[in-house]
Amino acid sequence: MSERRRFAPVTSDTVAPALVSATPALAVHSQPEPLYPSRNWAGYVVEGAGPYDRVRATWIQPTVEGIGPGYPAVAVWVGLGGIAASPTLQQTGTLAFTMDSKINHQPWYEMLPAEAVFYNDPVRPGDKLWAQVRFLGQDTYELLLQNLTAGWIELTYAQQPVGPKPARMSAEVIVEAPNGPGGVRPLAAFGTLSLTDCLVDGRSIGSYAAGKHLEVDDMERDGLRLATTSPLNWDGTAFDVTWVNA
Numbered sequence: 001m002s003e004r005r006r007f008a009p010v011t012s013d014t015v016a017p018a019l020v021s022a023t024p025a026l027a028v029h030s031q032p033e034p035l036y037p038s039r040n041w042a043g044y045v046v047e048g049a050g051p052y053d054r055v056r057a058t059w060i061q062p063t064v065e066g067i068g069p070g071y072p073a074v075a076v077w078v079g080l081g082g083i084a085a086s087p088t089l090q091q092t093g094t095l096a097f098t099m100d101s102k103i104n105h106q107p108w109y110e111m112l113p114a115e116a117v118f119y120n121d122p123v124r125p126g127d128k129l130w131a132q133v134r135f136l137g138q139d140t141y142e143l144l145l146q147n148l149t150a151g152w153i154e155l156t157y158a159q160q161p162v163g164p165k166p167a168r169m170s171a172e173v174i175v176e177a178p179n180g181p182g183g184v185r186p187l188a189a190f191g192t193l194s195l196t197d198c199l200v201d202g203r204s205i206g207s208y209a210a211g212k213h214l215e216v217d218d219m220e221r222d223g224l225r226l227a228t229t230s231p232l233n234w235d236g237t238a239f240d241v242t243w244v245n246a
Helices: 205-209
Strands: 036-038 041-047 054-060 073-081 089-099 102-112 128-137 140-147 152-159 170-176 192-200 214-221 224-229 239-243
Touching: 041 192, 041 205, 041 224, 041 239, 054 073, 054 170, 073 128, 089 128, 089 140, 102 140, 102 152, 170 192, 192 205, 205 214
Parallel strands: 036 214
Antiparallel strands: 041 170, 041 214, 054 128, 054 192, 073 089, 073 170, 089 102, 128 140, 140 152, 192 239, 214 224, 224 239
């Protein structure tokens, strides 16, 4: 499988908060095909039956370790687009990274090929996050990120930057080793991270396995396993990603 797109953070302004949407119905699912190796992604990708209009997930912000050479980091996000054949990616989530010998946690969104935008809201280990990306039509997207523990919500309406037209042919729920100035950063140790409420277009992410439209990625680089992705739970809406190596 070809290499995935990479999150490349930059500092920018915040966007005003707003409200969340309702919970859709679930669907019966089966398990996807065997794991695919990815240099920088671990998680689940829905593709092959698009375009897709909405993806969402919930997670607990992990406690991470990894202060050392190469500035270890880990990003958790949901997005539309992003597979190697896609020229665009709309995503939102959280980033834990090292700077000045400290571990920082920040929320963000990104509309590739534009650079990422950081929010100024607090994120701490143990916080419960809820994220959704939704296509509204006319190249406009709703990117929603809510910290259920701290009590803040960020809702951004953004248009795709001038350039390639989004195809929305994939939807992702991903744990990533982000990109840095020298390439993919070392993966910060985060233990086991549980992602729940994983839905694409109102269906459980696992429901796409029946049509062979669901793929599961393990993170592996130069023959070294960095993170593993678990099978889905009984209703196809939840899975774990476990750190193995940097």
